[in-house]
Amino acid sequence: MNSKNAVLTALLLFFITLEVLVALDYGSKQKDMREKRVSVYTVILEFQNQIGYVGLIHNFKNAILRPEDSNYRYDAFENYRKATILLDKIEEQGQLILGHLKMEAARDMLTAYKDRLSLLPELTEKNMTVREVDQHLRYNDEPSRVEIKSVFESISLALESEMSDILHHSLKIGFIVLIALLFTLVAIIRFFFQDQQKALIRSNALNIKMEGHKADMLRSQAILLSMMQDVEKEKRQGTILNKQLMNKNREMEQFIYTVSHDLKSPLVTIGAFSQKLKLELVDALTEKQRHRLDRIMQNVNNMEMLLTDLLDLSRIVRQAITTAKIDVKTVVEQQCIALEEAIQESSAEIDFTEILHTVNANERLLSQGLLNLLSNAIRYREPSHPLVIKVFTTQTATSTLIHVKDNGIGIDPKYQALIFTIFEKLSTTKGTGVGLTIVKTIMEKHHGKVLIDSTLGEGCCFTLEFPNIIKD
Known part of the structure; x- marks a missing residue:
């Protein structure tokens, strides 16, 4: 591409x-x-x-x-x-x-x-x-x-x-925005139709040329053999061009499908070609060119992460959920395995008690919410001291609460109302600004809520509050 x-x-x-x-x-x-x-x-x-x-x-x-x-x-x-x-x-x-x-x-x-x-x-x-x-x-x-x-x-x-x-x-x-979107779609379609039109013009030119050869055969029997060879040659070229035209048509259909149903595919292609160029030209690239390729791949990765998070958020909002009694300890252990590499790189310690309460929740959504909170704790850690993340639960008469507490950089109270808003990021650290919005949406699907208790420089404690009886 x-x-x-x-x-x-x-x-x-x-x-x-x-x-x-x-x-x-x-x-x-x-x-x-x-x-x-x-x-x-x-x-x-x-x-x-x-x-x-x-x-x-x-x-x-x-x-x-x-x-x-x-x-x-x-x-x-x-x-x-x-x-x-x-x-x-x-x-x-x-x-x-x-x-x-x-x-x-x-x-x-x-x-x-x-x-x-x-x-x-x-x-x-x-x-x-x-x-x-x-x-x-x-x-x-x-x-x-x-x-x-x-x-x-x-x-x-x-x-x-x-x-x-x-x-x-x-x-x-x-x-x-709609006008700009339509202009962009017109430009995309026009781009592909131009290639198709050029192929058709070439095909028409070859057909005209073939008709001319036929007329020459009628006028001169002497050069019949030579003309037949030319015709065969032109036929082969016409076949190649027709195949190219068919390939162009399939490519256009595939592209339209990609635009409609798989917007992530162009990003994957950009990232793959950028990586391939970087490897092939490793000795020829200047520092400035290498930096530009790195920036391209970094932005591709960021957009892929953003698309994934947006699709996850959209799917969570649309889907109906079923709930059951979920063992929180088992879910935490599974997410620790999923984050094993990040935990080892950050030398983080995940501390959770032997006995954790069960909650009425959807297991897949609960896993995703805890994964986002643990990932954030690792991403926004304080480099000056070892990272410790504590996971524990409490219960009231009406709800069960899961607490994820860390000793990271913390969040200033004046920004705490913003962090659950989509695309809001308080740091340039890698991330899409959608993770906590997903956590908030997951809790809303459970008729619960997510709370934060944090002081700048002293870490954060996120609390997921699940009602003991799920509303219909």
Whole structure:
């Protein structure tokens, strides 16, 4: 596969990945916006309940009608307290959406009802009638209701506008990436059809030439033998060209299949040819040329690792899993065997207790998750002291936890929320930035979660929390 083919394939892969990332980013932002909307609406509805005719106003009216029952007045004060907390939350969330929000009318209403509740015992002791007390304590709460409705509508419009902006932005970027992807596909197809067209032109030229030879045979019997030899020669050439044309067609079909179903194949080819060139030209290469070949092979390996991790991640997300009681110790021992070479090279010590709890899990996914965590611990070790990795389990009433603790370089707390995001890497050490995303996805498939406890320079402790009863 030539360099032009390799460049076009790399571009195709890049744009496909970028299109997927745009879709994932939009889905994530859409989910965050829905959660924000539900949160705000829930708080506003709860606030209306606390001050409505089943809350503060209801209990206030009953406290006036039934002054001998102190429960209504107590419940009204409790409604006031909860409504005040909810009002603070509405203003706080509203400021994040609208930029500023002060609900003065609502606060005035709450203050007014609180003051009137405080006056109620005094008025009752004066032997005032219920009507007189009601007239004395009456308060117009219509402005606050208008204000709550206005705030609700303003927040709804702001959230809808923000969602529309996100959709417009994602569609714009997705369209641009799609156009670039289509141009790349057109370039690839055009590249192969050009070769095919050249072969067809050569074949047509030979056919024309053969027709000319036939005419010459009719005109001159004397040169018949010579012309027949020429015709045979041209026929052989035509056969060779037809075979080449068929090979080109098969090559084009194979390439299209490769682009559609096996994007890793071009990378393998690039890596193999680069290695072969390096071996064949070992004495002729300059230091700069050797460095460039090394960079090519390094990037090919990185892209192969990335494709493998992305395919693993995609397969994990799509597949349904079955679970069973899994012996954690057996799984750890198997992964230690798989990492035997890396463990020996790093002089790492894997320490796990004789007795480890069993977990309800899918054995293959659990193995992959532990393999990723152990590999990360080896990759991000601290060279100044021997690496020790401890694997142990704990249990609670509802879950079983597997802990993988190391004494490596550790992770600054301000970056710990980022490391489970796809392609996030805090170091230039070899890796794709997908490993911890795979671990997080595996735990989500088990309805569990992955936790991290780390201090920079003091190592990490990753915890896989499996529920004891798997949800359907």
